[in-house]
Amino acid sequence: MKSVLSTLLASLFVVLAISSSQAAEKAKVVFISGKPSHGPMSHEHRAGNMILAKRLNQSGLDVEAVVLPDLGYPKDPSVLQDADTIVVFGTGHGGHLLNPQLKAFDGLMKKGVGVVMIHWATEAVKGEPGDKFLEWMGGFCDLDWSVNPHWTPKFKRQNHEIWNGVNPFSVNDEWYYHMRFLDDPTGLTPILTDVPGPETLRRSDGPRSGNRHVRRSVANGETQHVAWAYERPDGKGRGFGFTGGHVHMNWRHDAYRKIMLNAILWTAGVEVPRNGVPSSTPTIDEMYSNLDPKKGSPARPPASAIPKPAAARPQAPSFQQLRQQAVRPLDAKRSLDLLARRLDTVEDVSVQLALLEGMLSGLQGSRNVSPPSNWGVTKARLAASRSRKVQQLAQELSQVFGDQAAIEAALAKLGDVSVKSAERRSALKSLVTLRAPELKERLERLLNDEVLQLEAIRAYGAMADSRAPKLILDRYARLDFQGKRAAVETLSSRKEYADALVLALKGKTVPRSDIPTYIARSLSELLGERFTSVFGDVQALAEDKEQLIDKYRDLLTDKHMAKADARKGRETFELVCAACHQLYGHGGKIGPDLTGSNRGDLDYILLNMIDPSADVPDAYKQLTVNTKDGRVLVGTLAAEDGQRLELNTVGQKITVLKRDIESRSMSPLSMMPEGLLPALPESQVRDLVKYLQTTHQVELPN
Amino acid sequence: MKTVSLLIIALVTGSTTASAAVLGEQHRTSDAPFLTPREAVAKMAIPEGFDVSIFAAEPTIGEPIAFTFDDRGRIWVVENYNYINRRSHTDEKVTRIQILEDTDSDGVFDTKKTFTDDLTFSSGIAVGFGGVFVGAPPNFTFIPDADGDDKPDGPPEILLDGWGTNDRHETLNSFIWGPDGWLYGCHGVFTESHVGKPGTAMADRTFIDAGIWRWHPTKKTFEIFARGLSNPWGFDFNDQGQGFATCCVIPHLFHVVQGGVYHKQSKPHLNPYIYDYIPTIRDHKHLSAHGGARFYLGDAFPAKYRDQLFMCNIHQHQLLTDVMTPKGSSYVGSHGEDFMSMNDLAWVGFSLETGPEGAVYILDWHDTDVCGNAINFPNSGRIYRVMTKGAKPIKRPNIRSLTDVQLVALQNHPNDWYVRQARLHLQMRAASGSLNRTRVTAGLEKLLSTAKSSGKRLRAMWALQVIGALSEERLHQLLSHDDEYIRAFSVQFLSEEKASQTSQNRFVALAESDESSVVRLYLASALQRLSPEERWPILAKLSQHAEDNDDNNIPRMLWYAMEPMVPAQPEQALDIVVNGNMPKLQQLTARRMVSGDLPAQPQRGRKVYPGRGAAKWQRQIQGIAPGFEAWDVGLLGVVMHREFRNQTAFQTHPLSREKPSILKQHVEVPKGKTTTLKLRVSHHQHGDWQLRVLANDKVIAEQIVGPKTVSKDEWLNVAVDLSRFAGEHIDLTLENRANNWANEWGYWGGARIVSE
Incomplete structure (x- = not known):
């Protein structure tokens, strides 16, 4: 009993002390900063608070601001007891620092203490926290109701003292909008307000990205309030919500900062001066001061201010951590030396083979690699091996090391028709990989070689030769289907070749129908109008895909489809689709196999053909690689390591060394081109769809 | 009349067989009729x-x-x-x-x-x-x-x-x-x-x-x-x-x-x-x-x-x-x-x-x-x-109402449903502190020592683990158990958190001599939970077992544990694999050694930096473009050049063909003064680009920066008068925009706002 009484007395005393002290002392503003979140220069809770507090203290007004040293709710809540207003800048929702303290904080609010919530701190969990936020400041950011796009509203003056001394302004930030407000707007005044455009809702629905309520509201052109002031009923204190504050740099914006300073003053019950709270623009250096310790933070706060991390349990390092630990980069020369020394001493053939095979696959696509020290000795030892396989692998390795004798041996095989075809092809391939200069003069002859013709055409892709277009085009008419395809692919892989290909298209040496869509797309990117003026527009894209889908749905009614010819459709498929897609076990493997797809469904076909990039897995995104020697390769990424990447291109799998790459860009778009259907005459579209909807393979027309 | 209806039936049947998926064939959708649950059961081949x-x-x-x-x-x-x-x-x-x-x-x-x-x-x-x-x-x-x-x-x-x-x-x-x-x-x-x-x-x-x-x-x-x-x-x-x-x-x-x-x-x-x-x-x-x-x-x-x-x-x-x-x-x-x-x-x-x-x-x-x-x-x-068929009703279970001892007894139940539910409750009770730990531990230990099959022993062991009754010491004893699965799970449980040095010494011994490939597999799994230095001795032993060469798991698991260490210690890696008996490890180590490194921080895809550029860059560019912030920087990000065409400069690249890289800042243009934006820009040796200056999203200047537009020193000086905005706040944006798509790099030698 006694203790209850004394507590009661004590709290009475505190209340009395506050009310009596208010008149005499400055209004007290307490800033609470949440724990770090997001990357550097965003959600800089503590640094942002410090900028604001410093300016309040320098303002010369009757206000005293304190930034609490703890991150999160103060361990000793008594520091809040004499606050006139409390500013909370920290993580929201499930991580809101007030969640475990709702009751205690509510006590303060009921006493009439003001509150300001900045950015994520405006976001409350539905239910009790949300309801409390409504009581305290009239609104909150609510999941599946509010959204958080980055946008640039234009703020007009509102009739409220928070706008004192502020001109209309506009700032880009992650301004959350479509807040959950009290049903009864009494006491609520919008402070920062504008009408967002539909571009702020480009993301698909999600807890913070969109929902049907906000979509309707934006479609109706409703005004959205991204900062608001609230007077609690019966003069029981004031609240202010401000959804900007994501971008730390924005505190440099004078109007933006002044709105916030005025609002803090207002919630503390202090009259805002006619010209607002005066304050200096923070310098760049100040902006980079006091930042939370985050990965990549440019500066660290004084050690004393960093909360001590709890003792972490010992844990094995993750993959990423291991990567970072392995700071010493692999030294290529040293690695090769180490391996060569082993090859010098190891007797066991199986170990030799394993090491040689490993080295060859690790060096795949490499050329003129400088050989390990004393490679001559090692090579001689391996050449004398009793294992034929060891001899052969050592020879191949020597080629990678630019060993002239090994290259001569491969060159000799090229011209020797008595050598097995497979070995000759492999010799040519390795010479191309090595970019052997001696190969250049022999390629022309190989264009007439029955066995090596296809590889020889492709070799001109890797080895630039100004005579290549003429050499290849002169033979074009006599090439078979595969040869023609390889010729077109090769001639579209370099700018100087491509110009010749366009001339050939113009002169009809190469018929337009020999250019498959993926090559047309690549050529139009490479040459632009020079190509499209001859070939026509590749990407004739309708803006509205849904409209286009509707158009084709009308075109492909049962009545129309009755006239379509699946066999002709297969012909179109071979030209347009088969380079990338399999159907009935025939075709390329760049895109998904269509045999098991939902081909029977017209909508499925139309959606995937008209809007293939609507939701495209990384595996099918188009990667364009420009090499330093002027090659343009287009494909999907099959594999990549530190030295090379493997590209699934339409004709073949190509290994490209990273040191040969000038630039690479991964398109957000699917490798699958969008303008496929509009590029085809309507009858051809019908035939193609008919073929796609077949359940069994059909014959090609004669 | 009759013929007509027959015809309709024929038509209907015809159309369904034409497009309906057939049982046993790959399909994604069908036009199967909606069967009621009863009809569905009637069709099942029970x-x-x-x-x-x-x-x-x-x-x-x-x-x-x-x-x-x-x-x-x-x-x-x-x-x-x-x-x-x-x-x-x-x-x-x-x-x-x-x-x-x-x-x-x-x-x-x-x-x-x-x-x-x-x-x-x-x-x-x-x-x-x-x-x-x-x-x-x-x-x-x-x-x-x-x-x-x-x-x-x-x-x-x-x-x-x-x-x-x-x-x-x-x-x-x-x-x-x-x-x-x-x-x-x-x-x-x-x-x-x-x-x-x-x-x-x-x-x-x-x-x-x-x-x-x-x-x-x-x-x-x-x-x-x-x-x-x-x-x-x-x-x-x-x-x-x-x-x-x-x-x-x-x-x-x-x-x-x-x-x-x-x-x-x-x-x-x-x-x-x-x-x-x-x-x-x-x-x-x-x-x-x-x-x-x-x-x-x-x-x-x-x-x-x-x-x-x-x-x-x-x-x-x-x-x-x-x-x-x-x-x-x-x-x-x-x-x-x-x-x-x-x-x-x-x-x-x-x-x-x-x-x-x-x-x-x-x-x-x-x-x-x-x-x-x-x-x-x-x-x-x-x-x-x-x-x-003919199954009798069971007494409905109520696991939470059972005593600790009953839960222990259930670990022996022939239906694993009871075993699993009882184990979960033992774990929950242990977590809440309401478990009679001594009694339960004794009961489970007894089960562990008397059980006749691996499965039963394991159930006792798992229950002991979830209630936290397996001390390190006890697990060390179990490493010598006759049952290979008990040994294997002892390895796993000793590695839940980082295994102690004593445990690691025991692992080395097991790696050398344990006859069970299951135990060796669990050791291989445990490797990934140790720091690199600690992995070597165990790896050295495990890679000796030629009998594991055809194992579906072990050589590969050893590689996954070893790979991250090869770049840092290639010599040691090579030693271990050459002295071991696993060709796969030898081959992959050699391959890894010559195939270079990833960048320190693995980047997926190209290096472009949409959104606000890194803070480091913002600081770096202040000397050349004070007050500006770099956004949406494409290939390679912001790159500083101490010496580029006879001066310091930094480089940007558009994010894409459509999306330029930008420098922006909010400016208050002073009243009563002449304010000028002074730019000094250059281009890549083999490319050009479009420079645009925007105030409040309106273009106020644009210019191609390329070999044809720069002066003799290969720099282009551009001055944009901002005086018309005097007294206003403006959002100033400088764009490094692609004009085609070849070497669109923008080089910035200066970007200053001067009021006079």
């Missing part, structure tokens, strides 16, 4: 000696996506009414969890309760620890119900967030309590998740795009258990606690071990130096997709089904079984039986459970579109029970 009952069906349940049993033998079913297709779902709070109870054990529910209908898209469920764990991307949540009154005590608590929804039929799913007290779940390949506790910075999150993950309910930690697979939607542990996953598209069956990296559908592995993933263990083929996986460890079916893996095949519309035959540290998965054909193209078996009476329960999503591209039969779905 095997001799079994009965199928309709436990629940529409309208009681609809769009069921996941289900699980609680400790009273009641079924909790998640009904995902938010699902639209793989690309979209609604956000209304309409997803529901219902509790269905079969009070008289006749295989048909008798009472139902709504636990909550206030959820959005959810795909996984597990009950325990005073509440319900729900997978509801982007969150993994816990809905508390501490008093067990079947009403949530509050809103879902977010345990982890960052789960993706790129493909809505590949989200977190198939939750199951593992024998070690972790909650396991599956994740599909086309959904990309960055998992962490709420508020975790992106850099500290764990990426997962295909694999098996786990969450510890009391330590509150999250781990990736294994990586790879396609869209695994079934995961279970066999009698020996070995994990098995069922998959789609890629081969269907995998033995999943801790730290394993598996065949991955369509995408490269996260670590490009994996080189060689662990392949399937199956020796036969099914059609593509599978849902659910449960070893039959019940006591009602004929003995031959014990330890067979039941799974639903979605394209074959069948309940199938596979039989696992041990091979080395792994298994060969052979076809068991086409246990039951449903003969209904709209049957979509998503999930399986075995029940307290030993029955197999099947969750049927029920739709003609079996790949989740559409919902053609909205608000439908069934749970069927497959049970032996």
Whole structure:
């Protein structure tokens, strides 16, 4: 009993002390900063608070601001007891620092203490926290109701003292909008307000990205309030919500900062001066001061201010951590030396083979690699091996090391028709990989070689030769289907070749129908109008895909489809689709196999053909690689390591060394081109769809 | 009249056979008729000696996506009414969890309760620890119900967030309590998740795009258990606690071990130096997709089904079984039986459970579109029970009402349902401090020492582990146990947190001489949980075992443990593999040594920097472009040049052909003065670009910067008068914009605002 009484007395005393002290002392503003979140220069809770507090203290007004040293709710809540207003800048929702303290904080609010919530701190969990936020400041950011796009509203003056001394302004930030407000707007005044455009809702629905309520509201052109002031009923204190504050740099914006300073003053019950709270623009250096310790933070706060991390349990390092630990980069020369020394001493053939095979696959696509020290000795030892396989692998390795004798041996095989075809092809391939200069003069002859013709055409892709277009085009008419395809692919892989290909298209040496869509797309990117003026527009894209889908749905009614010819459709498929897609076990493997797809469904076909990039897995995104020697390769990424990447291109799998790459860009778009259907005459579209909807393979027309 | 109707029949039949999918063929959708649950059961080819009952069906349940049993033998079913297709779902709070109870054990529910209908898209469920764990991307949540009154005590608590929804039929799913007290779940390949506790910075999150993950309910930690697979939607542990996953598209069956990296559908592995993933263990083929996986460890079916893996095949519309035959540290998965054909193209078996009476329960999503591209039969779905004919009702279980001693006794139960439920309660009681630890430990230790089979011994050991009764000392004793699985799990449990030096010394000894490949596999798994330096001695021993060369797991697992160390210590790596007996390790080490390094921070895809540039850059550019901020920098980011065409400069690149890289700042243009923006810019040797200056989003100047426009010193000076904005605040933007797409680099030698 006694203790209850004394507590009661004590709290009475505190209340009395506050009310009596208010008149005499400055209004007290307490800033609470949440724990770090997001990357550097965003959600800089503590640094942002410090900028604001410093300016309040320098303002010369009757206000005293304190930034609490703890991150999160103060361990000793008594520091809040004499606050006139409390500013909370920290993580929201499930991580809101007030969640475990709702009751205690509510006590303060009921006493009439003001509150300001900045950015994520405006976001409350539905239910009790949300309801409390409504009581305290009239609104909150609510999941599946509010959204958080980055946008640039234009703020007009509102009739409220928070706008004192502020001109209309506009700032880009992650301004959350479509807040959950009290049903009864009494006491609520919008402070920062504008009408967002539909571009702020480009993301698909999600807890913070969109929902049907906000979509309707934006479609109706409703005004959205991204900062608001609230007077609690019966003069029981004031609240202010401000959804900007994501971008730390924005505190440099004078109007933006002044709105916030005025609002803090207002919630503390202090009259805002006619010209607002005066304050200096923070310098760049100040902006980079006091930042939370985050990965990549440019500066660290004084050690004393960093909360001590709890003792972490010992844990094995993750993959990423291991990567970072392995700071010493692999030294290529040293690695090769180490391996060569082993090859010098190891007797066991199986170990030799394993090491040689490993080295060859690790060096795949490499050329003129400088050989390990004393490679001559090692090579001689391996050449004398009793294992034929060891001899052969050592020879191949020597080629990678630019060993002239090994290259001569491969060159000799090229011209020797008595050598097995497979070995000759492999010799040519390795010479191309090595970019052997001696190969250049022999390629022309190989264009007439029955066995090596296809590889020889492709070799001109890797080895630039100004005579290549003429050499290849002169033979074009006599090439078979595969040869023609390889010729077109090769001639579209370099700018100087491509110009010749366009001339050939113009002169009809190469018929337009020999250019498959993926090559047309690549050529139009490479040459632009020079190509499209001859070939026509590749990407004739309708803006509205849904409209286009509707158009084709009308075109492909049962009545129309009755006239379509699946066999002709297969012909179109071979030209347009088969380079990338399999159907009935025939075709390329760049895109998904269509045999098991939902081909029977017209909508499925139309959606995937008209809007293939609507939701495209990384595996099918188009990667364009420009090499330093002027090659343009287009494909999907099959594999990549530190030295090379493997590209699934339409004709073949190509290994490209990273040191040969000038630039690479991964398109957000699917490798699958969008303008496929509009590029085809309507009858051809019908035939193609008919073929796609077949359940069994059909014959090609004669 | 008669002929006419015959004609119509012929037409109808003709059209359906033309386009309908045929049973046993790969298909994604069909025009199967909607069968009532009764009609569906009538079409099922129910095997001799079994009965199928309709436990629940529409309208009681609809769009069921996941289900699980609680400790009273009641079924909790998640009904995902938010699902639209793989690309979209609604956000209304309409997803529901219902509790269905079969009070008289006749295989048909008798009472139902709504636990909550206030959820959005959810795909996984597990009950325990005073509440319900729900997978509801982007969150993994816990809905508390501490008093067990079947009403949530509050809103879902977010345990982890960052789960993706790129493909809505590949989200977190198939939750199951593992024998070690972790909650396991599956994740599909086309959904990309960055998992962490709420508020975790992106850099500290764990990426997962295909694999098996786990969450510890009391330590509150999250781990990736294994990586790879396609869209695994079934995961279970066999009698020996070995994990098995069922998959789609890629081969269907995998033995999943801790730290394993598996065949991955369509995408490269996260670590490009994996080189060689662990392949399937199956020796036969099914059609593509599978849902659910449960070893039959019940006591009602004929003995031959014990330890067979039941799974639903979605394209074959069948309940199938596979039989696992041990091979080395792994298994060969052979076809068991086409246990039951449903003969209904709209049957979509998503999930399986075995029940307290030993029955197999099947969750049927029920739709003609079996790949989740559409919902053609909205608000439908069934749970069927497959049970032996003439089964007698059982006494309904109530595990939570049992004493500690009774829970211990249940570890010996012939139906693993009781074993698992009792183990979960032992773990919960240990966590809450209400367990009589001394008695329980004694009881379990007794079981461990007297049990006649590996399975029984393991159950005693697992229970001891989940109540925290296995001290390091005890586990060290168990490392010498006769049972290889006891030794193997001792290795695993000693490595839950980082293994001590004493444990590591024991591991070295085991690595050298343990005769069991299962133990050697577990040692290989443990390696990945040690720091690099600590791995070498154990690796050196394990790589001696030539008898493991053909093992499906061991050489690959050793490589995964070794690979990260090769770049830092190639010499040591080479020593170990050359002195070892594993050609695969020799080959991969040589390959790794010569194939270069990744950049220190692995970057996926090209290096472009959409959004605000790194803080470091913002600081760097202040000397040249004071007050400006760099945004949307493409290839290579902001690059500083101390010397570029005779002066300091920095370089930017457009983000894309359409999206320029920009420098921006907010400027207050002073009144009564002449204010000029002074720019000094240059171009790449082989390219040009378009410079644009915008004030408040309006273009006020533009200019091509290229060889033709620069002056002799190869720089272009541009002055833009800003005086017309005097007294105003303006947003000033400088664009480095592509004019074509060849070397669009912009070089900035100065960008200053001068007022005079």
